[in-house]
Amino acid sequence: MKARSALFDIYGDHLRARGGAAPVAALVDLLEPLGVKAPAVRTAISRMVKQGWLTACHIRGHRGYSLTPRATRRLDEAAARIYRTSRRDWDGKLDMVMFAPPVSRQERGRLADALRFHGYGPLAPGTWISPWRTPALPTVFAESDVAYDRFTTVHHGNTKALVARAWDLEELARRYREFVAELEPVVGLIGGGTPDRDAYTARFQLVHAFRVFLFSDPGLPSRLLPTPWAGSAAAAFFDAHAARLRPAADRFVHECLMSR
Template sequence: MSSLAPLTQLIDRFQQQTPIRASSLIITLYGDAIEPHGGTVWLGSLIQLLEPMGINERLIRTSIFRLTKENWLTAEKVGRRSYYSLTGTGRRRFDKAFKRVYASSLPAWDGSWCLAMLTQLPADKRKQVREELEWQGFGAISPVVLACPRCDRADVNATLLDLGAQEDTLLFETTAQDVMASKALRMQVRESWNIDELAAHYSEFIQLFRPLWQSLREQAQLDPQECFLARILLIHEYRKLLLRDPQLPDELLPGDWEGRAARQLCRNIYRLIYAAAEQWLEAAMETADGPLPDASASFYKRFGGLPAGAGLVSETDTAD
């Protein structure tokens, strides 16, 4: 049990899920911690890292097997040991999901839109395309028309190509507008993207992690294992929120949008604990070649840049 009461409560909350989402947490672990260090780790290291979360060895092995069958992970045998890494497909999925998590800020919006018409797709394929595009930030204007105020056209085309739907999906782009958010448009956004429900989820995230932030700031010395557990839970919960969040431009969101506060809280906690968590990872993880490689340069660009020497809390950090 952690000496930090808010962290213990978060771990208990995770363990009370029925069923425990072990596979999803393992993907978070790979995306947040393993991929920046070369992407490959011994199965025994995974077991050691995740057991304090209440995930037993049997469930971890079962989850790893499932992720391998689903083409997320691939295994390499060295002697009697198995080392797992993300597949090429798994890495592409990871890149799409996690680049949202660690982005420093969203690009400015010029008022233009991308529209996708699914009228020429068969019904079963239409459902699949709609789900994938909604994950990328599109909202349903009608059952066969999706819209996105800010999208990566290359990502959209790659998604359609992967689904075998590029030739049968119609894409249009509107021109930039001076009036970006009329009353009618705001009402449409609220309907098409279910903004109220998403705001409630962000509010819950803040209520869950604000006590952890306050408790961490009071520590004279941060415990590496506690920081690792806090970091994985933080990114796991925040990633799940961003999978629901179309990341609409500020012009289309309420002035008191909870997503802004949630992002700042996530950034603050991560920047405080990442270095101590790295100490735990370096001690606990093992690759086929021995010690864990150093983190990549891109790792230190997360959230607009991670501060050097983080992990100790100064008096100025704890000041109100």
């Protein structure tokens, strides 16, 4: 588990609701059960500060780090999509963006990752679609300094086939089934008498694994998905165990924060 990714999970799933800040020592304590060592945590924090996700602060006389407004917006959007058992109503329209891809390979990759995170899939280089119109799109392109055209359109044809060009749904379904198969024994071992630290660790693994789907699943409308859809079963599995393990995980987080 990479320290930077784990820190995003810590802030998004636990610290955002507690003011979005924590002492460095508490962050080290929270990542230690996951096998992330203190030097890696400190290096990741430094990088996240440079990237504009965290800012230095003081908490009860100790050095700490808090979320920036940019990070807060990103984590709030992520949370709304992670806990997503119920689906939104779709009006049948697609949001389409067209742009000249950046010359730099690194910049192309960064822009593609941002578009995928916000629910867009590629039809062709420089042409991406989504069933949802996100207000974050202007910010995405402004941060990449890329001009774009945007259209709201209706597809007159087999929209399920069009969607299958932008997203590999068979592969996505396979990964959802794999997620359940791998995490079921992890969370299944956690019962009422399990130490809070172990419940926290299991829940963290569950959330960390499910959060990856933010970059590959836009939450397509049910009428554009195969039936049955493996993503629905995976989301129900996630919701049930994330809620069941939440109280014990919260107690462990509170203990780590208060001891520092």
